[in-house]
Amino acid sequence: MAEYINPYYPQKSKILNTYFESQDRSLKTFDIKPIESKVPEFIPGQFCEVSIGGYGESPFGIATSPTEKDFLRFTVNKAGFLTSKLHELSKGSYVGIRGPLGNGYPLDRFKGNNIVIVGGGFAFTTLRSLLVFMLHNRNDFKDITVLYGARTPDLFLYKDELKEWEKRDDVDLVLTIDKPYEGWNKKVGLVPPVLEEMSPSPVESYAVVCGPPIMIKFTLPVLFKLGFKPDRIYTSLEKRMKCGIGKCGRCNVGHKYICKDGPVFSFEELNKLPEDL
Amino acid sequence: MEKVKEELKRLLQEGEIKGVLGFVPSSSPQKNRVFYTENPDDVSRFTVSLFNTPNLTTYLFRFKDKGKIALFLRPCEQRALNVLISEGKIKREDVFVIGVPCQGAVDPFRLEEQVDAEINSVEVKDDKILVNNAISVYIKEVMPYSCRVCEDVEEDVDIKIDGEDKRPSHEEYSKIEDFDKKTPSEKWAFFKETFERCTRCYACREVCPMCYCEQCFVDSYDPLWVEPGLSLQDIMSYHLIKMYHMAGRCTNCGACERACPENIPLSLLTSMLAHRLKRDFGYISGKNGTQKVFLGEYHYEDKGDFIK
Amino acid sequence: MKKIKLKDFKKALSKWGEVYIRTRDGFLKEGRLSSKKSKKSPKEFLLPREEVLLAIHKKGADTEVLEAHPSKKKVVMGALPCDMKGLELTTKNFLNSPEDPYYKKRVENTLFVSEMCQYPSSSCFCTSFDYGPSSKMGDITYFRLNDDNVLCEPISEKGKKALLWEQYPDAGEKDLEIMEKMLRETAKRLQKLNISYDFSRAREVYASSELKDAVFSCLNCGACTYVCPTCYCFDIRDIERKDFVLRERVWDSCMFFVYSLEASGHNPRKNRSKRAENRFMHKFFYQPLQYKEFGCTGCGRCVDVCPAGYDIRETIRSIQSFMEGKNG
Structure with missing residues (x-):
């Protein structure tokens, strides 16, 4: 008989560390480790349902790379009921984790290609996972280009790591902010025009775009103009999910469930589905 | 009715109105289907009868800023429109009111329960409905209580269908006054028995023109006012808080009761609101489009003795 | 098929679990087997209106999570083919990978005794799909011959084991003919829609x-x-x-x-x-x-x-x- 697994059962997990990403304290990162089992294996782009008894569950993209095996990292924007409660928790507290869930980025397809990562705001979580994974397996990929935009310098995630990556010569990282800001001497400008200026080559390339809907909306035409085809542009849609395992019906887009068939989709796939986003 | 249809057709053709909202026969003779058209040729399909169940003003929110919409309204429904106008939700000039002579409105689910058979045909004969050419049912027995205690409206219609109001056995709020005489435990027993059937499908909310909040309090997670299940406590919390929100606004049109597939006599609650409003404050909600919102004004002589 | 008295049939089924029969409102413990489809479908036997999945006990800062294990045995009697077809579809959703353990438990603990349908109403259009009033579905299926007797047969292994089938007499030719005729009549009265969608x-x-x-x-x-x-x-x-x-x-x-x-x-x-x-x-x-x-x-x-x-x-x-x- 197959092993009995209850996919609704949360693994009891301990918060090893927490830190605020931004001075406005709206973004907090949690390093979490299951206490009764190993850190599960996963693919960049997958997510977990994080829960607190009495406050429910919410999906969060895994920000660690599969190559970092000590814990799972999640960065949480304080927005609702559960996320506000999560923000109150500190080192040593327990939460429930279910996952990894979802499909993750198509790494096999990405291998041997140039990868262009375009991220905005706090949607950089699974992009960090992807980037760290690729840097760890650097020879499997050709050029890696990263464009990361935020409203203000304060709202970038993983600032220390960004500094490290900027120094590397095997990744081209560009940071941009929406409007000029005192003390900021890097790029200023919205993601779409900056991307156009960078004009990464579409030849043997894949683009991965994650960010607020408005950014995605204006970034896509730029990518198309640069010559990227819809089947070579991927995004992650972590929205409307409840059960996380394709049962509850809430996150459907056409006949696909975001939680199970996604959250990572190419725009070729999305273009075939009914417009329901 | 034919004259009105001709006029509507003309208004549509000449672009004076954008569309017409009304009822057409459905596959179930006991409940006509809500229908909207902008095509003059469709106007002939509209029907006006006892079996027009929802209050059409509810559908008006779908046409915000879309032009002038004509719709068929009974007096209590005209009152609902008046409330929405005085609350600033609908502009009178965006609406073309077709006054409907009222004979009351049948609760299709109550009729089904009464005849206990599949309904294939209905025919109105005086104060009765003949179902399937065989079973005769008194109209007043398959109507919400609200239809027996309805209040008049200061008529403000753009066109009127000929015919007299033939409201069923108009009576004073005797049932409400009788209910008032019950002991608290009797009242609770009544509530328990009637509301236990609620499945929380929210048909009563969705059909109500006063329930226009984008997000209802029952759907809020934080704060969580009402838990999601079917415990009587939660069902009652939903219905009673909803009634609080109806105070001074509900025009007792009875659409909620007619929409309830479980036959919960919701209009007893709304009739009680109307009764108190009239008895204690001399106020009739939606009497016209100019009177102030009931809870939006205060008079020194307003009764306060209900606050103990 | 076997011929059994309705009341003996119900009694025999009650040995398997608590029997819920089709009434006008829904499937209830009390009441008479109705001659209509029920207002509510029996899906709540597999997916209750509300269902506890987990109980999370708080022990100071620590917590302990306990799973619910639905275990009550129930017999759903008189589910019509449309009800059973519905459950087939929800089952596809719940038992595809990953399996939903709660739903699965309830499937195991429920015996579905379906009734071939003789109650077409004007709202019915089941024959528009790939089944109909005479479809034999569930664990056991039966035909209501008259107020007192049913013709029935097991379908699934669970149904075969649920009753001591050999103790009942076989249905006679004539009874079977009546059944065929009645079911043909029913099918004729049903509205069939053409649904050929791309x-x-x-x-x-x-x-x-x-x-x-x-x-x-x-x-x-x-x-x-x-x-x-x-x-x-x-x-x-x-x-x-x-x-x-x-x-x-x-x-x-x-x-x-x-x-x-x-x-x-x-x-x-x-x-x-x-x-x-x-x-x-x-x-x-x-x-x-x-x-x-x-x-x-x-x-x-x-x-x-x-x-x-x-x-x-x-x-x-x-x-x-x-x-x-x-x-x-």
Whole structure:
């Protein structure tokens, strides 16, 4: 008989560390480790349902790379009921984790290609996972280009790591902010025009775009103009999910469930589905 | 009715109105289907009868800023429109009111329960409905209580269908006054028995023109006012808080009761609101489009003795 | 098939578990077997209106999570083919990978005794799909010969083991003839719709004004979704009790504004008609794409329960016309 697994059962997990990403304290990162089992294996782009008894569950993209095996990292924007409660928790507290869930980025397809990562705001979580994974397996990929935009310098995630990556010569990282800001001497400008200026080559390339809907909306035409085809542009849609395992019906887009068939989709796939986003 | 249809057709053709909202026969003779058209040729399909169940003003929110919409309204429904106008939700000039002579409105689910058979045909004969050419049912027995205690409206219609109001056995709020005489435990027993059937499908909310909040309090997670299940406590919390929100606004049109597939006599609650409003404050909600919102004004002589 | 007295049949079944029979309202412990379809489908035997999944005990800062194990044995008697077809469809959703352990437990603990249908109503259109009133479904199926007798036979292994079949006499030729005749009569009285959709046009249909117009009357209450035998959407909620929290699943409805509301405040189906359109699409396009079967069984309950007189068959027809390129 197959092993009995209850996919609704949360693994009891301990918060090893927490830190605020931004001075406005709206973004907090949690390093979490299951206490009764190993850190599960996963693919960049997958997510977990994080829960607190009495406050429910919410999906969060895994920000660690599969190559970092000590814990799972999640960065949480304080927005609702559960996320506000999560923000109150500190080192040593327990939460429930279910996952990894979802499909993750198509790494096999990405291998041997140039990868262009375009991220905005706090949607950089699974992009960090992807980037760290690729840097760890650097020879499997050709050029890696990263464009990361935020409203203000304060709202970038993983600032220390960004500094490290900027120094590397095997990744081209560009940071941009929406409007000029005192003390900021890097790029200023919205993601779409900056991307156009960078004009990464579409030849043997894949683009991965994650960010607020408005950014995605204006970034896509730029990518198309640069010559990227819809089947070579991927995004992650972590929205409307409840059960996380394709049962509850809430996150459907056409006949696909975001939680199970996604959250990572190419725009070729999305273009075939009914417009329901 | 034919004259009105001709006029509507003309208004549509000449672009004076954008569309017409009304009822057409459905596959179930006991409940006509809500229908909207902008095509003059469709106007002939509209029907006006006892079996027009929802209050059409509810559908008006779908046409915000879309032009002038004509719709068929009974007096209590005209009152609902008046409330929405005085609350600033609908502009009178965006609406073309077709006054409907009222004979009351049948609760299709109550009729089904009464005849206990599949309904294939209905025919109105005086104060009765003949179902399937065989079973005769008194109209007043398959109507919400609200239809027996309805209040008049200061008529403000753009066109009127000929015919007299033939409201069923108009009576004073005797049932409400009788209910008032019950002991608290009797009242609770009544509530328990009637509301236990609620499945929380929210048909009563969705059909109500006063329930226009984008997000209802029952759907809020934080704060969580009402838990999601079917415990009587939660069902009652939903219905009673909803009634609080109806105070001074509900025009007792009875659409909620007619929409309830479980036959919960919701209009007893709304009739009680109307009764108190009239008895204690001399106020009739939606009497016209100019009177102030009931809870939006205060008079020194307003009764306060209900606050103990 | 065997011929059994209805009351003996019920008594024998009660040895397997608590018997719930089809009444006008739903499947209840008390009441008489009705001569109509029930107002509610029996889906709540596998997916209850509210169901505890986990109990989370708080022990100071620590917590202990306990699982619920539904274990009560129940017999659902008199489920009609449309009810059973509905359960087949929800089962596809719940038992595909990963298996839903709660649903699975309930399947194991429920004996479905289906009744071949002799009660077509004007809202029924089951023969539009790949089954009909004479389909033998569930664990055991029976035909109601008259008020006192049924003709029945086991279908599944569970059904074979549920009764001591050899103790009952075989049905006579004449009884079987009556059954065949009655079932043929029933099928004749059922409305059959032509539904030949090109599912690859889902995106186009969802964006069409034909669909939007067809669902106009829908008020977006949840009545149809609650009585529907194939609607299975649920929400997971934490309910606080004194010393513990219950993680429950409760029925949800795609008709409600909050169902598709996202944490950001964005709602792709903010528009009422979009919610009704999505429901139609799910039944007639998305489920066929997912499970190679329509998500509608033609039971007609949504037609019966709708307070606005909406009839899904009219939408089916107008989309058929759309498919054929005619104007509704």
